[in-house]
Amino acid sequence: MELPLIPGRECGPCVECCRFIPLDLPELSKPTGRLCGYCVDGAGCSVHAVRPQTCRTWFCVWRVVELDTAWRPDVSGIIVRPDGLLTGEMTLYVVRRTEFLRSDLLFDTVAQWLGEGLRIAISVPGPVGTLPVRADVTEFLLPAVGAGDEAGFVARVEAVLASLDAHEFEADGIEERYSVV
Ligand code: SF4
Ligand code: SF4
Structure with missing residues (x-):
């Protein structure tokens, strides 16, 4: 899915999609949770000029929606997946547990999204080489958000x-293969 990016916004040191999104392409396959062999941790793609088309077009929501820098996935520990953007669903792929999970910013943003009628899902990766799991938590979060109960929201x-x-x-069944260069 190709989405218009926020001008001037860069991934910076974040490489979380290169770590936590599985790839199973003819020229590059890597299991969920394993940093791509072409990625320099904290710096980015070492084959940027010839990277696969999927890598050119896949961006997390932080690159396409005005969200605070604290939302950047390597800072927040959350990759907001782009898959549901067109269907009105925000999937928070929680790849690392950070203080951000207890922040006002998370509560306020989720409250805003719910207020706009978006659905919210939470997803987590399992051990390296297994498929992430997810759950639609819209109805579960709504009572706490509706009551302005931030502590209740965090507990949920x-x-x-x-x-x-x-x-x-479940195993993702992806074997590592690198033939981009
Ligand atoms: S997760 Fe988002 S911010 Fe991080 S490297 Fe990927 S696209 Fe860039
Ligand atoms: S080829 Fe580059 S952009 Fe694609 S997953 Fe590997 S490091 Fe990331």
């Missing part, structure tokens, strides 16, 4: 994460 987010963590993760 933590309960969702605990429940997803307990899931039986």
Whole structure:
């Protein structure tokens, strides 16, 4: 999916999609949770000029929607997936647990999205080489958000994460292969 990017906004040191999004392409395949072999951690793609088309067109929501820098995935620990943008769903792919999960900013942003009628899903990666799991949590979060109950919201987010963590993760079946260069 090709989305218009926010002018001037760069990934900077973030490489979280190159780590947590699985790729299964003819020229590049890597399991979920393993940093791409072409990626320099904290710096970016070492084959930028010849990277696969998928890498050219896939961007997280932080690159396409005005969100605070604190939302950048390497800072927040959350990749907001772009998949549901056109259908009105925000998927928070929680790849690392940080203080951001207890922040006013997360509460306020999710409250704003829910107020706009968007649906919210939470997803987590499992061990390296397994498919992420996700759950639509719109109805579960709404009572706390509607009541302005930030502590209740945080408790519900933590309960969702605990429940997803307990899931039986399915192998993604992707074998690592690098032939871009
Ligand atoms: S997760 Fe987003 S900000 Fe981070 S490298 Fe990927 S597109 Fe850039
Ligand atoms: S080829 Fe480059 S952009 Fe694509 S996953 Fe690997 S490091 Fe990231």
